[in-house]
Amino acid sequence: MFYISLVLSLSAYPKIRPKQPYPMVNKTQHSSNCAACNCKASIFKNLSPLEIELINSSRFQVSYKAGEIIFKQGTPSPYFVCVTSGLAKIYIEGYGKNLILALIKPVDYIFGPGIYVDNRHYYSAAAVEDCTACLVDVTVFKKLIRENPDFAEEFIKRVSLQSIFNFDQVISLTQKQMHGRIADVIFYLSDKIYCQNPFEMTISRQDLADLSGMSKESAIRILKEFKEEGILTISSNTMEVLNTKQLRQISETG
C-alpha cells in the first residue's frame, strides 16, 4: 500500500551508536543555532537565512533512550521531528502486531500525514537506539510551506519519493514470500540505513519481523537458512552479506 508516509531518508548514516546509556535530557534546551548546524535536514536547503532563523526560534532539542516512545499513534501532533542522532522507527500499531514503515536516521525527519488533516498521529514513533531530536512547531512549518514555493515543492517531492518507496514496500509485503521479504529488509538495512556491509544490527529480531510483516520466529528461521546457504553471516548482531547476487535473486523471485 500501499505507500505511505511523509518521511524521508536521503543522507548517509554516519556511525553506529554505541550502546552506552545517554544522560536523560528531557528538558528544553536551545543548543547551537540552526544556521550553523551540520545536522540540518536537507529539506531545509531552500530556506533563506531569515526562514532558518524562524525554524530555529521555535525549535527545541530532546533526548530519547533506546526503547522510549517518541510519540504515539492517535495522539495530537504539534511537532515536526528531526532526528539528529541515533536511530528511530515509525510503526503502525495494527491488529496485535506492529508494522514498521521505516527506520529514521540522522538527519531525517518524521512528519506524519495527520498534520494536514486532523493533527493526529497515524503511526507511532520510538527510539531504536538512543536518539536526539529537534522538534519544530508545525505552524512554523506550515507557514513556510505557504510562503516559500521552493520549499513547498521540495516537500511535495519528498512526500512523493516516500510514496514510491512505499509502493515497493507494499508489493514486497503482499506479493513476496518470506525469503523475498527478508531479503528486501536486509537490502534496506545495508543499503539505506546502516550503509556498510558488515553492519551491526541495532534493531531487534522483533523489529526485523515487524519490518517484513511476519512472525519473529519465521524471520529467525529464514535468517538461519540464509546462514546455512552461505548467503550471509551473523555473529552477535553483526551481519555481513556474503552473496549479494544470490540475495538479490531471492528478492526478485519472491
Place this chain on the structure above:
Amino acid sequence: MFYISLVLSLSAYPKIRPKQPYPMVNKTQHSSNCAACNCKASIFKNLSPLEIELINSSRFQVSYKAGEIIFKQGTPSPYFVCVTSGLAKIYIEGYGKNLILALIKPVDYIFGPGIYVDNRHYYSAAAVEDCTACLVDVTVFKKLIRENPDFAEEFIKRVSLQSIFNFDQVISLTQKQMHGRIADVIFYLSDKIYCQNPFEMTISRQDLADLSGMSKESAIRILKEFKEEGILTISSNTMEVLNTKQLRQISETG
C-alpha cells in the same frame, strides 16, 4: 502501505454506468468550459476564475472503453487525469499479479507521485467501466501549486488523506486474514465507491482479488461463505450486504 498514492475520493458516486459501448473518441475535443462544468474536481475549489481558465485552456477530454489502459506503469506522465464519468482503477503491476490501490470514480483525479520525482508513472491505470476523463498538462498544475498557497495546501491535504487511507489498506493486507480483507473491500465498495447498499459490482472477481491481495479463487470462496452465512447476497453481480454488523465484526477480528 501502504500509504501510497496521490489519489483522492471525496465525491459521491452518481449512478452505475450501463454497459453499453461508448463511441470511441480519442481525439482532442474541448467541450464546455471548466468554469461552467459540474464535473469539476473539488480540489480546484480554491482556484480563481483566471486560474480555472488556465486549467481549461490546457485541458482535453478522452474516452476509454471498459478494460482499456489509461496509462501504464513506467511510462512518462505529462498529465493530471480527472475522471468525469465511469469507473477506473489504479494498480501496481507486481510479481505476477496486480495490486489495486484504489478505484477512481467521478469526479476524482489520478495524479501519481512520479510527477514530482522523475515524471514516470509508478502504477498503471485502466478503465473498469467505460470512462471519460479530462487531462490537464502537469506543468499548469505545478505552476498553480507554486503560485496559489491555498491550492498547494489543499493538494498536500489530499495527499495526506490518501496516505492515511493507505495505512489502513496496508494493515488490512498484511495483518488480516482473508475474511477480514474481503470484508474491508466490501465496505470500501459499498461505502466509498458505489455508495448504495444493494449495488452492482462493475468490477470483476479478479479485481476483487487484486483489491484484497489474494487469489481469485480464494476471494470467490470467501464470498460464497458469506452468502451461506446470510451476511450478504449476490445475484448477477448485484451485491447486498444483509448483516452489516457481523461483517464489521469480521473486518475487526481480522
Place this chain on the structure above:
DNA sequence: TACACATATTGATATATGTCAATGAAGAAT
C-alpha cells in the same frame, strides 16, 4: 556469583492460502 528478566532460537504442529485442473455460465462473433 547468582539471580531475574528479556530476547533469541529451535522444534512440533495446525491451518490459512495458493495452485492446478476441471467444469459451468454468460456473452460475443460467425
Place this chain on the structure above:
DNA sequence: ATTCTTCATTGACATATATCAATATGTGTA
C-alpha cells in the same frame, strides 16, 4: 443456432506461515 472466448465456480491438493511450547543465550542487578 453454434462456436468461441472470457469469466466464474468448485474441488483436491501442496505448502507457506503462524502459533505454541520449550530451551538457550545474554544482560543487568543485587
